[in-house]
Amino acid sequence: MLGFAQLFASRLVKAAAILIAIVVMNFFLVHAAPGDPAMVMAGEAGAADEKFVAQLREQFGLDRPLYEQLGTYVGKIVQGDLGFSYRQQRPVWDILAERLPATLVLTLTAFLLALAAGVALGTLAAVAVGTWADSAITVLALLAYATPIYWIGLMLSLLFSIQLGWLPAFGYETIGAGYTGLAHVADVAVHLILPVITLALFYMASYARLTRASMLEVRGLDFVKTAKAKGLTQSRIVTRHVLRNAILPVITVAGIQAGQLVGGSILIETVFAWPGIGRLAFEAVLQRDYQVLLGIFLVTSIMVILFNILTDILYGLVDPRIQVSQ
Amino acid sequence: MTTPLLDVPLLDVRGLSIALPPGADRPLAVDNLTFTLNPDEILCVVGESGSGKSMTAHAMMGLLPAPHVRVAGGSLLFKGKDVLAMPEAEQRSLRGGRIAMVFQEPMTALNPLMRVGRQIGESLREHTDLPAPARRARVVELLAQVGLPNPAELAEAYPFRLSGGQRQRVMIAMALACQPDILIADEPTTALDVTTQKQILDLIRSIQAERHMGMMFITHDFGVVAEIAHRVAVMRHGKLVEYGAASDVLNRPQHPYTRQLIASVPHYIEHRDDHAKAGAPLLVADKVRKVFHVGGGLFKKSKQVVAGDDLSLTIHPGETVGLVGESGSGKSTLGRSIVGLIKPDSGRILFEGTDLLALDRKGFRPYRRAVQMVFQDPYASLNPRHRVGDIVAQGPVAFGEDRNRALVRARELLAMVGLDGSAADRFPHEFSGGQRQRIGIARALAMEPKLLVADEPVSALDVSVQGQVLELLDDIRRRLNLAMLFITHDLRVAAQVCDTIAVMRRGRIVEMGTAREVFTHPRDAYTRSLLDAIPGKSWHIPDDLQKVPAGAH
Numbered sequence: 010m011l012g013f014a015q016l017f018a019s020r021l022v023k024a025a026a027i028l029i030a031i032v033v034m035n036f037f038l039v040h041a042a043p044g045d046p047a048m049v050m051a052g053e054a055g056a057a058d059e060k061f062v063a064q065l066r067e068q069f070g071l072d073r074p075l076y077e078q079l080g081t082y083v084g085k086i087v088q089g090d091l092g093f094s095y096r097q098q099r100p101v102w103d104i105l106a107e108r109l110p111a112t113l114v115l116t117l118t119a120f121l122l123a124l125a126a127g128v129a130l131g132t133l134a135a136v137a138v139g140t141w142a143d144s145a146i147t148v149l150a151l152l153a154y155a156t157p158i159y160w161i162g163l164m165l166s167l168l169f170s171i172q173l174g175w176l177p178a179f180g181y182e183t184i185g186a187g188y189t190g191l192a193h194v195a196d197v198a199v200h201l202i203l204p205v206i207t208l209a210l211f212y213m214a215s216y217a218r219l220t221r222a223s224m225l226e227v228r229g230l231d232f233v234k235t236a237k238a239k240g241l242t243q244s245r246i247v248t249r250h251v252l253r254n255a256i257l258p259v260i261t262v263a264g265i266q267a268g269q270l271v272g273g274s275i276l277i278e279t280v281f282a283w284p285g286i287g288r289l290a291f292e293a294v295l296q297r298d299y300q301v302l303l304g305i306f307l308v309t310s311i312m313v314i315l316f317n318i319l320t321d322i323l324y325g326l327v328d329p330r331i332q333v334s335q
Numbered sequence: 336m337t338t339p340l341l342d343v344p345l346l347d348v349r350g351l352s353i354a355l356p357p358g359a360d361r362p363l364a365v366d367n368l369t370f371t372l373n374p375d376e377i378l379c380v381v382g383e384s385g386s387g388k389s390m391t392a393h394a395m396m397g398l399l400p401a402p403h404v405r406v407a408g409g410s411l412l413f414k415g416k417d418v419l420a421m422p423e424a425e426q427r428s429l430r431g432g433r434i435a436m437v438f439q440e441p442m443t444a445l446n447p448l449m450r451v452g453r454q455i456g457e458s459l460r461e462h463t464d465l466p467a468p469a470r471r472a473r474v475v476e477l478l479a480q481v482g483l484p485n486p487a488e489l490a491e492a493y494p495f496r497l498s499g500g501q502r503q504r505v506m507i508a509m510a511l512a513c514q515p516d517i518l519i520a521d522e523p524t525t526a527l528d529v530t531t532q533k534q535i536l537d538l539i540r541s542i543q544a545e546r547h548m549g550m551m552f553i554t555h556d557f558g559v560v561a562e563i564a565h566r567v568a569v570m571r572h573g574k575l576v577e578y579g580a581a582s583d584v585l586n587r588p589q590h591p592y593t594r595q596l597i598a599s600v601p602h603y604i605e606h607r608d609d610h611a612k613a614g615a616p617l618l619v620a621d622k623v624r625k626v627f628h629v630g631g632g633l634f635k636k637s638k639q640v641v642a643g644d645d646l647s648l649t650i651h652p653g654e655t656v657g658l659v660g661e662s663g664s665g666k667s668t669l670g671r672s673i674v675g676l677i678k679p680d681s682g683r684i685l686f687e688g689t690d691l692l693a694l695d696r697k698g699f700r701p702y703r704r705a706v707q708m709v710f711q712d713p714y715a716s717l718n719p720r721h722r723v724g725d726i727v728a729q730g731p732v733a734f735g736e737d738r739n740r741a742l743v744r745a746r747e748l749l750a751m752v753g754l755d756g757s758a759a760d761r762f763p764h765e766f767s768g769g770q771r772q773r774i775g776i777a778r779a780l781a782m783e784p785k786l787l788v789a790d791e792p793v794s795a796l797d798v799s800v801q802g803q804v805l806e807l808l809d810d811i812r813r814r815l816n817l818a819m820l821f822i823t824h825d826l827r828v829a830a831q832v833c834d835t836i837a838v839m840r841r842g843r844i845v846e847m848g849t850a851r852e853v854f855t856h857p858r859d860a861y862t863r864s865l866l867d868a869i870p871g872k873s874w875h876i877p878d879d880l881q882k883v884p885a886g887a888h
Contacts, residue, residue, distance in 0.1 A: 231444045232443060232445055235454075235506070239457055239509065240427045240429070240431035240462060241457060245457075250449075327448065
């Protein structure tokens, strides 16, 4: 287990280094943006005489040398201060904290559903390879993968909320209902169904294809022959020997995709009017709200790093050989 | 253990035929095969690759790759009952229960993600009613029986922690778990070093005798057959060509194919006459040392593996030096250092007096021509997208030869290594393993080298093909007065072609001398143990089948 702690510690140190690099890059990104931030702010404030701009510069320390500004910026970030959005007249952190839970609930649910359904379908297809079940799953996966995600979202909401009226077509909760406790949870859950399915279908397709291919490859390996020669039942061979080994590449890909979950749901959030980070990012781009955008960059970077560490740990747990080679 | 009925054999194979999918090189992998296996008997099934010997075993275990390959006819009677006619559940209770199997490749036959104790326990879980603690105790007992140290600890290890020999012992423990009546061993020692092979053969033999099992031992090696067989079945192209008591088949083989196989068995007693060293040495390796750094990272020091230390040897023009040792002994490291594929950490490699290690890339280039290599794997070492003629001509063209002249020369060389003229226009996949190795040799010769480094050039080939390639190498060596460094793990092969033998162990040369000295008066204890481990030493190949070893004067 010592090797494991060591692995974890080294990952954390690397993560910290990457995070610092991202913060610094963020800083220079602002400076690379065309125009002078003070001019932009002055423009937004509606007054643009020389004196006012100079005053703004002094107020925000923009007249100081670059390295000093960098120091101030990094210092603020470390303290958890992501800046202030002049557009919304609120601290960036408050805006993000309000939007983050909605996105996480949506994407994590979709991710877990996609993973479970994808691996299950992929396994089924691999076991029944060459039969109609395999073909059906392959076609379904191909369709889900190839169809534009917003189109699926629109069609699903057309069918289930407008035609059938079973599910709400958009939003995070029933506005003005004022549910609390369990009733609130149930309300959010009902709103969650359509966006989660839409988002999950896409990821599910890739996991199903990957699991199928990987299982077909592992199925031909020597140790599976050994397992058969032991007289094990088909189901035990598939679960204990084939799937366990076939799941490794799925974990790798899932780890990469999990990192994109926060930023990757812009379309879904737009289609279903979901008040999450994705839509916030979209609006921030349109409004040139750089402070908010930088805050989102930082949060998504942290998510990517976090999921990478999680993937590494999971990999180490599933595959005992990893800890040694590290 | 059940007492077998006297009149019913343990296993009775009658007219077994196995069909290959349409488009295969022949319609039947196994054609009308009939043999029996009795309790307390070792039946060796011998044949070259593609003879259908493994297919037979797989059919018995229900391991044929359905639906492409299927049993087309005949029956497999286990204690009088046809296995092929049984329902799947009953077949499964036989597999691993009454009939167990050990495979060829110990490195890949175990699930890498499962502790070995659990993998053995799975068999018990499937075929017995033992509760979990009793299963665990039995697993430890089994691991102890196959001679593994610290069995309790080892049961908790993952396969990657174990060596090849240890893994094969684990496989044997797994096969023995339910006290089977029949043990099928499919080339169980082919992938192992010669000393490990001896240990595993001893283990298999003692366990078989102790438990009175019937054993079907599949092998291509007549040395191994001589070591353990009671009866022998020789197979060729899916047909049984000879079948009888071991002493008869080994000493009085009847069928021409059996005679041919036995004649191509290399025999270590036949060493060559001493080579008369003439002139200045062509190559001198002087205290070569190479350390590999494995792993390592931000917080971890890398592990040092000494692949070669204090390696010194000389090769004279026209001399063949054999570098013999087990896997991991550093023999390939030395070979690759001489060709310039690896840069040693210290020492000197003098070629005609020039230190190759002191040269820079540009200075080394002329010597790339002079020292050429023949690789082990004839399947992986030829570019599958290039025509054979181009493969052979590429080297000279890279050194400025006119392309058309090089292609003409390539055809000459291909003829010289025994391939016909059309070979130059074809692609590597159209050739068999032995033919590809001939192409590999032609490619090396195209550079007109003075020294040929052959790294296990025949290890991937069948015995009869092995003999042909060795003869070719020897013939070329004599015609062109080539010097050769011949790397091999097989002392019998080394005895056939080498004038001088260097024995390597753990990165060091423990003994070096003429083939005659090393084989008749080995000085080092390790050399003696290597010679002692050669299978089938006590078997005297019938006189009329002994041929004069290649190159003997």
